[in-house]
Amino acid sequence: MESAIPIAVRSSSGISVNWGPPKFTINDAFEEVRSKGCRAMLFSPNGDYFAYVIGQNLHILKTSWESIAVLQGTKGYHLTFSPKGTYLCSWEYFTVNNSNPQGSPNLNVYKTENGELVKGFICKKQTNWEPQWSSDEFLCSRLINTDVVFYEDNNFNNIVHRISAPHKVTSYSLSPTSGSYFVVCHTQGNPGQPSFVRLFKYPNFDNHQTLANKSFFQADKVEYYWNSKGTHVLLLAMTEVDKTGGSYYGKQSLHFIGTNGQTSLVSLSKEGPIHSVAWSPKTQEFCVIYGFMPSKTTIFNLKCDPIFEFGTGPRNSIYYNPQGNILLLGGFGNLQGQVELWETNSRKIIGKCEAPDSTHLQWSPDGIHFLTATTAPRLRTGNGYKIWHYSGALIFERPWSKEVELYDVCWQKYPKSVFKESAVSFAKVESIASSQPQASKQVYRPPSARNRPAVSFKLHDDEEPAHKPGGDGTPSKAALKQKKKRENRKARKQEETDDPASPSNGSTSTPVVSNVQVVLTGDPEKDKKIKNIKKKLDAIAKLKEQQSQGKTLEINQLAKIKGEDDLLKELKQLQL
Structure with missing residues (x-):
């Protein structure tokens, strides 16, 4: 699709829709809204609809910018669409008064195509208010106190299933699947007792029907990350406070669960907080940024084995483009806004840029451009947004005046099939100069040192370049230890070769094998084990020959010979 993609902008002056690259002009088809009371706006997942709230009115439009409905008396603060955009949910603060002491429903579900109110619920808490649908919208679920309730075929008047006591669910997540549905639930443990996360297949919710269980003591809160197929989920377990005093950020751990019952703790090779977790849209791998600064970034496969290390650097954010062929690693918040863009197939870096003071980043549906924005109330000065090419080139900038605050910027969404994966070019793209003042990169030197030669040093001694685990990059401590062991084994073999008593010394006989x-x-993992067992059996055969020649063996060598039967049994099992 060559046409420009619309960008919706919400500020203290109202809502407008602009064109993205290559136009960068106002979209005249959308009638600009001028109001200081714009509280929320949202595109539907497939981009067919656009909704926004002004004062007490909820507006629903098609993205041809024709109005569908204006729902009055709705003080919506949060909006969400169902996966296909069939339903729009609006949440507002729950209130009571003398005339209505019971309060009115504050979570309302509307039909998007005509604005018809389908159902109203009372949902007092702002956390976990969103209903969760399956991707086919057949199943809908809500968290009510400590129970998860389920509705089928969008009949919101009939609860068909429920996860209730003794589970006492704190939070949950429904898999983004169709046909077969899975639910993962977090149950907070009592003081001194562990918390539990359980995986169920809908509608089998009895204790003996769990597909997988994970228990941990440090889990005040759990975040869920499903892959796009809904076959695996990552659990980021967090505590607000690290009682050991080891970290200001609390304590985190990352766990892996598959719908086939597979569970694993994701082992991270650097101490410190887990900053960001993201699945590749291609579902076969996930990326984690973790550790004290400079943080470490690693790609893991579905066995939770590290398959590529991006090294260390000032990073805390992960953004895959929708097609999954470009990975953006950034350092925002208390970092300086460094951005790196990598091609995911070759693991080569495409480009770098800096987007300081960014509070928001979003990829365009075309996977070629992304935008960064500085928004209020996080930052009230320097508001505006920028559009970048994936090479790191800045191609458009729109700063906001000091009198107007920018609240939200977002691309219009499209179905995944609209934009195909495009080939990545490593050629440089022409960039415009940013009007934002750049911080000086010159190192401060005190007056006493200004007439002396500069001293170069590394701020961090543990910085690592990008590399494959065990590859040509800087080796880890474990890799260095294994390297030392290999060198010792080679030295011992050389000593045996040089030993006159050795059968191979000066002899033309072939090496002894079992x-x-x-x-x-054909299974790489099994074949690796089979080859290792074969090596051990060959070594045992050599020891047995030396024993038959009258050589006195050491205790550990005799123990190896005794273990021959166990090795043969293990080999037989592997070859079944």
């Missing part, structure tokens, strides 16, 4: 024949299975 009579066991092995058959590889």
Whole structure:
């Protein structure tokens, strides 16, 4: 699609819709809203609808910018659409008064196509207010106190299933699947007792029907990250306070659960907080940024094994483009806004840029451009947004005046099939100069040192470049330890070769091998184990020959010979 993609902008002066690249002009088809009371705006997941709230009116439009409905008396503060955009949910603060001491429903579900009110619920808490649908919208669920209730075929008057006591659910997540549905629930433990996360297949919610269980003591809160197919979920367990005093950020741990019952703790090789977690849209891998600064960034496969290290750097944010062929790593918040863009197939860096003071980043649906914005109330000065090419080139900038605050910026959404994955070019793209003042990069030197030669040093001694685990990059402590062991083994073998008593010294006989024949299975993991067992059996055969020649063996060598039967049994099992 060559046409420009619309960008909706909400500020203290109202709501407007602009064109993205290459136009960068106002979209005249949308009648600009001028009001200081714009509280929320949202595109539907497939981009067919646009909703916004002004004062006490909720407006629903098609993205041809024709008005569908204006719902009056709605003080919506938060909006969400169902996955297909069939329903729009609006949440507002729950209130009571003398004339209505019971209060009115503050979570309302509307039909998007005509604005018809389908159902109203009372939902007093702002946390976990959103209903969760399956991707086919057949199943809808809500958290009511400590129960999860389910509705089928969008019949909100009939609760068909419920997860209730003794589970006492604190939070939950419904898989983004259709046909088969999975639910993962967090149950907060009592003081001194562990918390639990359980995976169920809908509608089997009895204790003996759990597909997987994870328990941990440090889990005041759990965040859920499903892959796009809904077959695996990552659990980020967090505590607000680290009682050991080891971290200001509390304590986090990352766990992996598959709908096939597979569970694992994701082992991270650097101490410190977990800053960001994201699945690749291609579902076969996920990325984690973790550790004290400079943080470490690692790609893991579905076995939770690290398959690529991006090294260390000032990063705390992960953003894959919608097609999954470009990975953006950034450092925002208390960091300086450094951005790196990587091609995910070759693991090569495409470009770098800096977007200081950014509070929001979003990829365009085309996967070629992304925008960064500085918004209020996080930052009330320097508001505005910028549009970048994936090479790191700044191609458009729109600063806001000091009298107007920018609240929200977002691209219009599109179905995944609209924009195909495009080939990544490593060529430089022409960039415009930013009007934002740049911080000086010159190192401060006190007057006493200004006439002396500069001293170069590294701020962090543990900085690592990008590399494959065990590859050509800077090796970890574990890799160095394994390297030392290999060198010691080579030295011992050399000593045996130089030993006159050694059968191989000065002899033309072939190396001793066991009579066991092995058959590889084609499974890389099994074949690796089979080859290791074969090596051990060959070594045992050599020891047995030395023993038959009258050589006195050491205790550990005799123990190896005794373990021959166990190795043969294990080999037989692997080759089944």
